Amino acid sequence: MKFSSCFSSCFSHPSETTTTDINKQEPQGENDENFTVFSYSELRLATRGFSASNKIGEGAFGCVYKGVLANGSIVAVKMLSIELESMRGEREFVSEISTLTNLKHENLVTLKGCCVDGTRRFLVYNYMENNSLAQILLGGEQNRIKLGWEARQAISLGVARGLAYLHEEVKPHIVHRDIKASNILLDQNLIPKVSDFGLSRILRNNVSHISTHVAGTLGYLAPEYALSGRLTRKTDVYSFGVLLLEIISGQAVVDFDLEHGEHYLVQKAWELYRANRILQLVDPIVGMNYPEEDAVRFIKVGLLCVQERARLRPEMSRALKMLTNDVDIEGVQISQPGLVADLMNIKLGQKTTFHSLYSKASNLESTPSSLSSCS
Template identity: 90%
Template sequence: MKFGSCFSNCFSPPSETAIINVNQQDPQGENDENFTVFSYNELKLATRGFSTANKIGEGAFGCVYKGLHANGSIVAVKMLSIELESMRGEREFVSEISTLTNLKHENLVTLKGCCVDGAKRLLVYNYMENNSLAQILLGGEQNRIKLDWEARREISLGVARGLAYLHEEVKPHIVHRDIKSSNILLDQNLIPKVSDFGLSRILRDDVSHISTHVAGTLGYLAPEYAFSGRLTRKTDVYSFGVLLLEIISGKTVVDFDLEHGEHYLVQKAWELYRDNRILKLVDPIVGMNYPEEEAVRFIKVGLLCVQEKARLRPEMSLALKMLSNDVDMELDQISQPGLVADLMNIKLGQKTMTLHSLYSKASNLESTPSPLSSCS
């Protein structure tokens, strides 16, 4: 059976995506590389009737459940909730499948298959033993892992490799549009997997950008994109820069306390850089035994990626080379980062791109938390 024909009969895909015909996996499950069209009953059985005990994540578009397939493999099953009026959820379902069925990379999440049963839409992924980066880095004590410098380095490099693959190796190129710590999943060896491609867009060779509605997560949004809807690969580069600073510092993008009010990670990193105290950003959990020169380089790459002017940000392949110390950074001049002031200004079309602006909240515009992240 061809999945593409079944797929197209159920709904019409959005613009800028292409549906890929893939063969259903044989019922014996002998070829794990093929995309599988699961039955609803099959996934219901695997998740014990989508029981609360098996729920491992919840977001705006639905819940994620841990499941034990009949062939013995452990999977993560994402059940999407579809808004009939806006078709939100449906678009993300289409985008996720059309993107991931054509991509294979160590640092991208693996989509094993899907289920279309009436109004029900389900996606099936490889199960990630260590959940999301947000959970182990910023979550509650029961979920946190004390990451040493080596682990943070490898996670950062892995995400950079995944994005460089999407931006420059895949044809046509792909902009993820929602890079953040909750969308970086970690397997049993802490190898990072970029996930949640529901907002991704194709960027063809003959265009420099596409214009689209603003989507993503405040705090990670590139200011020029938040203001104008002009989407480029540099949009992802900005988000990666914020993520890199998060990984190094172990701090949230926006924090709040009663005594000092709101704190913004990008602004804090910039202030420490200007004051020549850049190593103060490194997470104390790392301890004193880490390569200071490498840490300085990583923070500088993060700041290069979040510069206000998109043209000054490096491409992901160059950022990866900088992180790997394969290129000389001495001549790179880091300019002031850009920040998004608040959601209301974006909606009103007001320009909000100065360092001295303040966020209102690090809230979502149109994205969900990681499809495989734990419930809070």
Template identity: 85%
Template sequence: MKLFSCFSNCFSSAPDTAIDRGGLEAEEENDQNFTVFSYSELKAATHGFSASNKIGEGAFGSVYKGLLGNGTVVAVKMLSVELESMRGEREFVSEIITLSNLKHENLVTLKGCCVDGANRFLVYNYMENNSLAQILLGGEQNRIKLGWEARRAISLGVARGLAYLHEEVEPHIVHRDIKASNILLDQNLIPKVSDFGLSRILRDNVTHISTHVAGTLGYLAPEYAISGRLTRKTDVYSFGVLLLEIISGQTVVNYDSEHGERYLVQKAWEAFRTNSILQLVDPIVGMNYPEEEAVRFVKVGLLCVQETAKLRPEMSRAVRMLTNDIDIEGVQISQPGLVDDLMNIKLGQKTTFPSISSKASSMESSRSPLSSYS
């Protein structure tokens, strides 16, 4: 079986993956869509992993644009494996097994992998419009002027992808690192949730698991950051922050001389309390947009980031709120939770923060194109 031939020798060092090795037995039907590449193939496709082909860089390695021998354009992620902690190895195995089981329009497609000595490679479909962080929050040269309809479609696509992970897939999957740089966009701006290296499963009606804290400051649900208690509502919180970013065009936190560091959830909550939600909408959208829908989207974002996890909606319910299949007029919204200090985060020997920066204002806007593949 192709999946076994690619990484069967990696399991001993990667026990804490999203899908355990038993899940491989169900993968025979997907093998025809999964390719085990040779190192020479990927080296040729990327011109020797040349700097000119490099399109992104993240916590676990670099991403290169490649052209396969059959003419297919791909993104090749080269993972860096830390020998002491085995970071990179675990993410490699988790990514492969998780994505081999998942098929959804709003999830990234994994085409194959390569194991060559200490080298680990993951091969994905190439995303023409990079990541949401780049086109929405990046530098002027990378930004795209997204209108309301595009923002609406991207928001709904991400929400549906998460609803699929949380409620349709068995066992359920918690992504654990939902953020703008992990949302890729194809040529039609269809969003694809990516980077499943940190994902975890919830088996046999288990509602939560305890794990070391990993993720991105600003997107971390407070109860998870403080206790390490991971639930699907952890992803819901991160989605709420992302939704507010999409509507406002603002990063999760920015700095100004008057107020210092200000988190987006704080600004959204203040806009809600002062009945000035429309002031939060990105001016790039222009004047011709459905104001009632914009208000609803911001309110759904705030419902998702409520401090009390049990008050946050499930993702399928959030989708129905966004599409107005569930009326949220008059729904009570409580104050958001926020982790604004690294000292509040549960620390331990296994704690990792692959994307956390103490200056989160530059966290997303400074990313390289397609860094969310990492």
């Protein structure tokens, strides 16, 4: 079945503009040849009846299962649950299809196909052997991998390349809107793949921003977007900056312990930078034999990306050049980061600054976090 037939049968309910509007003609090129419309029976057989032992992830819209197709291919099957009143889940399903069938990049997840069976929706992806970045960096001991400096560097650069592609090479440009560790998947070679495009939006006709309802994950939300719904590519840049600090430090965005209370990674990085003790942020697991100059540069780029004023943040292509040292950042002034205080402040439209505290709430609009790990 052609993609256009699947598209029209999948989505007959109007909703706000999403990436479904990117390209309403049939996708062209390699991705079109590889896209498959699976039957429900095929996917049921592949996942052994969607058995609990095959479940590898779970999110707000449904579960993800490991499957083996008839040809021997190992896949991840995302089963979406649809909210009939709001059609949440349906919009994300179509957004994911229309985005990924028109994009191809080493650092974006590959969508193999879909399935529509009554009210059930399924998305089929290449299986990622090393789960999500959240799992191997911050998960339980059985899931963690001791990442050295070179691995962290390669993962950071890969994510940056994927975002630069979305922001500047694709026409019209795409804002992902939910960049976080659980949405970065890793293949057997630890090559990062940006995943979960259910919340993504396009910037058509060279517009610089769009206004939309706030969605994403607290801790990664750019303050101006959280407070006003003004979405730009700098929204993703902020999220990437937080992610970069996570990768280097091996610490969660927000942490809590009984003795010291809540800890905020962006705040900690800023304090260490101002105290000229920036290398204390580097994860001890990295060991002692890492290039300190590179580590300082990566942390500084992270802080540049999370500056409170969006106009001061670099574009993704420039951030990538900073990371690779193709753009010298020696002497570049870094201003204080912006933080989202809490969900209540977002609702009240209150301005938040570095001194604000994060909410313990983790999501404004939850989505399945990963194709290969529980969110």
